[in-house]
Amino acid sequence: MRESRLMLVQYATAVAAVALVSLHLIMQGVIYPYATAISFNNILSVYRNGFYAIFLEALLVVVLVHGFNGVRIILKEFRQSKPWNMWVDAGTVLAIVVTVAYGTRTVILAVFGGTA
Amino acid sequence: MAVGEERAKNRRGIRGWLDPYHYNAERWAYLFQRVTGVAILLYVLGHLGDTSFFVGGPTGTGPSPSAWKFIGSIFENSFGHLILILVVLVVFFHGINGIRLILAEFGLILRKPSAIEYPYKPKGLGQGQRILIYVAIVVAVAAAVWAFLVLFEGMG
Numbered sequence: 066m067r068e069s070r071l072m073l074v075q076y077a078t079a080v081a082a083v084a085l086v087s088l089h090l091i092m093q094g095v096i097y098p099y100a101t102a103i104s105f106n107n108i109l110s111v112y113r114n115g116f117y118a119i120f121l122e123a124l125l126v127v128v129l130v131h132g133f134n135g136v137r138i139i140l141k142e143f144r145q146s147k148p149w150n151m152w153v154d155a156g157t158v159l160a161i162v163v164t165v166a167y168g169t170r171t172v173i174l175a176v177f178g179g180t181a
Numbered sequence: 182m183a184v185g186e187e188r189a190k191n192r193r194g195i196r197g198w199l200d201p202y203h204y205n206a207e208r209w210a211y212l213f214q215r216v217t218g219v220a221i222l223l224y225v226l227g228h229l230g231d232t233s234f235f236v237g238g239p240t241g242t243g244p245s246p247s248a249w250k251f252i253g254s255i256f257e258n259s260f261g262h263l264i265l266i267l268v269v270l271v272v273f274f275h276g277i278n279g280i281r282l283i284l285a286e287f288g289l290i291l292r293k294p295s296a297i298e299y300p301y302k303p304k305g306l307g308q309g310q311r312i313l314i315y316v317a318i319v320v321a322v323a324a325a326v327w328a329f330l331v332l333f334e335g336m337g
Contacts, residue, residue: 132222178243
């Protein structure tokens with residue numbers, strides 16, 4: 066993908082992250098008191114509400130794409146060469162895939178897994 | 182300046198970030214945007230790890246009250262709450278300063294172009310951008326105070 070497109074991805078995920086992170090923080094300290102928000106039963110009910118499960122998955126993808134693409138941009142500011150660009154791009158994609166997969170696993174197990 | 186010197190000057194890498202010589206508000210905002218971005222990403226990776234304990238950690242198979250209680254015993258203390266307050270502080274700064282950068286990128290808050298005049302001093306950002314930088318700082322501090330009240334005073 067062209068760098069100009071990747072910058073647009075960075076801006077789009079930034080705007081989405083501002084909205085999603087704001088809602089996430091409001092849920093943790095405004096809608097519920099913090100102690101209630103992090104209680105096991107409350108988190109389970111949040112995950113098992115379809116809307117919030119999708120919201121948390123979207124938050125995961127948006128923040129990780131924005132974060133790793135941001136690091137990619139910083140690394141390319143430091144140095145420019147064809148092999149460096151290739152390794153940075155490949156590392157970014159790999160990091161996004163691995164971390165999104167791990168976070169998605171948590172969401173899926175929380176939604177569908179049996180309580181231990 | 183010789184080509185080699187010019188190249189070395191332009192390739193200072195992270196030393197360029199940490200050398201505040203001739204920094205102005207915009208340059209500090211540039212530095213903090215990158216430092217806070219990396220810090221937030223590191224926090225998010227840690228948060229991915231700790232929230233995975235809700236389902237028993239890396240080898241878990243479903244929601245686990247005991248694993249969640251275990252991870253809570255590690256992070257739910259004054260030190261953990263202090264980290265969360267710092268995270269709130271940098272997230273709000275990064276978010277609002279990031280909105281400023283996006284508005285500038287699309288040309289919405291740029292000052293009007295003007296002729297280059299002697300003594301050729303670089304012109305700073307327009308008032309709109311300066312105000313947004315200060316708004317980012319004020320809102321970030323206010324959010325950190327709010328986080329302190331929620332985490333240490335039981336408000337929220």
